[in-house]
Amino acid sequence: MSSTVRFGHTELPEEQQDALRKAVKFEWITLGFLAVGTFLVFLVLGNSQAMKAAWIEDLLSFLPPISFLIATRIIRRRPTRNHPYGFHRAVGIAHLVAAVALLVMGGFLIVDSGLGLVTAEHPTIGAVQLFGETFWLGWLMIVAMVLTGVPPVYLGIVKMKLAKTLHDKVLYADADMNKADWMTALAAIVGVLGIGLGLWWADAAAALVISFSILRDGIKNLRAAVGGLVDTRARTYDDSEADPIGARIDGYLSELDWVFEARSRVRDEGHVFHVESFVVPKKWARPTMKRLEAARIECIDMDWKVQDMVIIPVAELPEEFLPGVSSSGGERA
Amino acid sequence: MAIPADPDGTLNEVTDGILHVGVTASGEWVELRPGGDPQGVEPALVQDFAKTLDAEIEWVQGSERELAEGLKLGELDLAVGGFADDTPWVTDAGMTLPYAETTDQRGNTIKHVMLTPLGENAFLLNLERFLLEQEVAP
Numbered sequence: 001m002s003s004t005v006r007f008g009h010t011e012l013p014e015e016q017q018d019a020l021r022k023a024v025k026f027e028w029i030t031l032g033f034l035a036v037g038t039f040l041v042f043l044v045l046g047n048s049q050a051m052k053a054a055w056i057e058d059l060l061s062f063l064p065p066i067s068f069l070i071a072t073r074i075i076r077r078r079p080t081r082n083h084p085y086g087f088h089r090a091v092g093i094a095h096l097v098a099a100v101a102l103l104v105m106g107g108f109l110i111v112d113s114g115l116g117l118v119t120a121e122h123p124t125i126g127a128v129q130l131f132g133e134t135f136w137l138g139w140l141m142i143v144a145m146v147l148t149g150v151p152p153v154y155l156g157i158v159k160m161k162l163a164k165t166l167h168d169k170v171l172y173a174d175a176d177m178n179k180a181d182w183m184t185a186l187a188a189i190v191g192v193l194g195i196g197l198g199l200w201w202a203d204a205a206a207a208l209v210i211s212f213s214i215l216r217d218g219i220k221n222l223r224a225a226v227g228g229l230v231d232t233r234a235r236t237y238d239d240s241e242a243d244p245i246g247a248r249i250d251g252y253l254s255e256l257d258w259v260f261e262a263r264s265r266v267r268d269e270g271h272v273f274h275v276e277s278f279v280v281p282k283k284w285a286r287p288t289m290k291r292l293e294a295a296r297i298e299c300i301d302m303d304w305k306v307q308d309m310v311i312i313p314v315a316e317l318p319e320e321f322l323p324g325v326s327s328s329g330g331e332r333a
Numbered sequence: 334m335a336i337p338a339d340p341d342g343t344l345n346e347v348t349d350g351i352l353h354v355g356v357t358a359s360g361e362w363v364e365l366r367p368g369g370d371p372q373g374v375e376p377a378l379v380q381d382f383a384k385t386l387d388a389e390i391e392w393v394q395g396s397e398r399e400l401a402e403g404l405k406l407g408e409l410d411l412a413v414g415g416f417a418d419d420t421p422w423v424t425d426a427g428m429t430l431p432y433a434e435t436t437d438q439r440g441n442t443i444k445h446v447m448l449t450p451l452g453e454n455a456f457l458l459n460l461e462r463f464l465l466e467q468e469v470a471p
Binding site: 121122123124125126127128129134136138193195196197198199200 | 336337338339340341427428429430449450451452453454455457458461462465
């Protein structure tokens, strides 16, 4: 490809360009699969609460891929005069929207399924006629769940790897949901089999399990999305730990022969980071233009995510900008 | 063990037992006669169905609301009365697949169904299999 893919003014390295192309392709595959899957499940929905919950989860699964596809378009725009930081936050907004949808729907389904359990609703599933045969609709429900429960696991595994390469949290959340989809399918199958065995409560109980998994997804995603939007310290793509790039930059800057100490604050804009590094020069060393420029270029070369970076020479580390920093306060060497 | 099974064992109880059938008048589908058994398309179907289970029929007359209540409380096993697949009683009763179609004076298609107790899926499936094998014409 001749045209360079960029996120804002960040030119993506070959590996990330490749991952992005694949991610877009796999999200379209996901959407296609979901369209077929939700239609199939809709046809056999019947009166099963568990099937209804699984179907709604499938419908909600449309949101993350759509969010991802829209966001990856918007963030390609270069920063403008009115948007000097670029449009990276589009990812955060998409993430938040998907999280709220999951949360609300999960809560609604818990109440809905719980009521079914309390009022002892007996789900009625009768016959279906297909190819001239009359048989129990429950069998068809189970087939539909097997067909729609397995492929997302593969899609999830593939997208998880791409999410890591692209440092994309929406893609990560999507992959995580896909990977867990087989559990939803299994719960629905158990619910339908329960009805088959005359255990009316099995269906509502399975629906509750699915509802709680939707709610848990919602809470997890909401925490990550809000965390990003309120400028939490940059964390890895799966939010498991602080992103190591901050420590690497601090380590590099502190090692420079003209630097006494250095600390950075790093926030995650969606894919790329904003880095502000405060450096305290040694007493007799001068932070010349040349030295500052050289240090900045070195830091930007460390990782494609670091592009929007400023180095600020200061007399001492500003505690109000770097909470938790106990400025050494000692005499500068 | 057969799948599906009835949570309340309706199919087992009516086989060689008594089939409690609620009826409400509805044109040629259900005709009620004082002092006699109900006549019409649906009572005839029910009688044939009862034969397949060696069941005696106990007819119970009532309004649609009373029949729905009877199904909900487990007093009835089956209700007929010209019900269509858009019946509003689906929260209180289960519904068979449509087994016959007619057209009313306004040209709307009516898909005829019978009502069963909620969740008695073995009984429902048995009834549906029977109904779908019949050639029903009013």
